Amino acid sequence: MIGSIELGLLYGVVALGVFLTFRVLNFPDLTVDGSFTTGAAVAAAMIVNGQSPVLATVAGGGAGLVAGIVTGILHTKGRIDGLLAGILTMIALWSVNLRIMGSSNVSLLREDTLFTPLREAQWLGRTWWAVLLLLGFLLVLTLLVDWFLSTDLGLAIQATGNNAQMIRSLGVNTDNTKILTLALSNGLVGLGGAMVAQYQGFSDISMGIGLILVGLASVILGQAIVGQRFLFQATIAVVVGAVLYRLIVFGALRAGLDPNDMKAITAILVVAALLLPRWGFLKRVPSLRTRGGRVPPREPAPDPVSEIDAEANATAVPADPPAAAATPPTKAGG
Template identity: 60%
Template sequence: MLSSMTGALELGLLYALMALGVYITYRILDFPDLTVDGSFTTGAGVAAILITNGTSPWLASLAAFGAGLAAGAITGLLHTKGKINGLLSGILMMIALYSINLRIMGKPNVSLINVDNVFTSIDPLPLMTIVVVLITLLLVLFFHTDLGLAVRATGDNSRMIRSFGANTDHTTILGVSLSNGLVALSGAMVAQQSGFADISMGIGMIVIGLASVIIGEAILGSRNILIAAVAAVVGSIVYRLVVAFALRAEWLHLKTSDLKLITALIVIVALVLPTARRSWKVRGTARRRTAELGASAAQSANSIQTGGKS
């Protein structure tokens, strides 16, 4: 059980970079980007091909990050310059990346077994802890710069930020590009940890990323950019721990093939619970007010009756 939880923690940190990327588009930019399912595989494929051809694993991971930046930039350009709906832009790029990824990899699956990678000499858990903490801090620092604030303002109120002379097209492209860069880096790390890159490994990543963000916000909230970024990381870890527990719970009779079903159920619960909690809170407040008004009315009636008798 302990080894299973340790493995889940490692996976949570590996996918935390992807969760941070999804957080940028869906929460900061309010941009429904489905490029994620393709750019995750792009990062894995680029890293795998470069590593198997003798490139340093760290340089290969950096190249994967660059490939993700490029994919995100194209999605941003389709939306801002091509005037294509944001959701459709992501779908088109995701479809295009399937063929591009096959071109990059040359075949559906590239093995990284018996090949040196970033985890060869360092255990994934401490290494990914350092990487995730460092990238989270850099991301938070970036979003406190003038450019980062412009990106945040674009998602909050693009009309207002345009009135101040900012180019919202540029900030949107930058945000989507940075998001997919982190997603691709996550894909590169996952490929090196698992020992292979597969053409289908990115399918459903956007749902997992959203689940991580939603779970994290339900636990920690999103009062400021630091807490929101940390929440995305925590959500990724909690999601993996919940999945590991669900798969090991014999009374649930679940199999590995049920992973997508588990993911969907986790997202549904994470979405419904906050709404239900708010509804219960509103109803409780309404009941208390009704009781207070009833007590006040009864007290007033008693006062009138007492005054009438005197």
């Protein structure tokens, strides 16, 4: 179970990248299936050739970033449909990844990786210390994403996903914001691929197949449970969804299901996370509605005419009281 949580936290990096394109930019990017393997391939090739694991991990993220730029240029400058642009880049990356690795897989079992100190200390997969370290790294990465999306450039990216025509009318170059978002998204995916390869001890050409479904399952499942009302809540939900997804897979395998059925299980999870909120099932969960579990009663909408009358009565100057009727003077001694 601890190993599943650790792997879920690593896939949380990938889920953050999918969140940027799927939720923020509203872009169906299939490049992640290839950029994930690209990050793993670059990191594995550099480690086998004697490079530092830290440098190899950063290079893996950079390779994913370049893949995202290619997709962005195909879509914005080449005017190719976003879905097709991602598919084209993903297919091209298959050959690129084979060239990088030199074979269909590369073993890292005898090499020093980022996780070698944790394995030597017998923390990895056995104690909660490795979980805490990975959780701390992922929280820092989440805070960086939140900070970036709160800047002027990040707000322009969010506006591009919400209403590209409106933000374009304000002078923002939406082509640049799309390219930047796709680059950052696939950079995170490549970074996650480099870390997953070092954690598992190998890089394989097919390790990224169906990854977009895993990322979508993490995003949709997490936000269906935690919510997405605030930006920080939405990004934390992505991390929770990634861990929860790995725990569901762990439980399915422990229950005796065939590992070959995992893709079908993932598809069922995504469908369930999409349909259950529409059917009203998850709307009854207290944590999704209010903090205290109760929905406050809605106050009736104020009547504008009544408000105007009340304001007029409050500010009106009271009229002077009527003067008393004058009495005729009486004659003295009369």
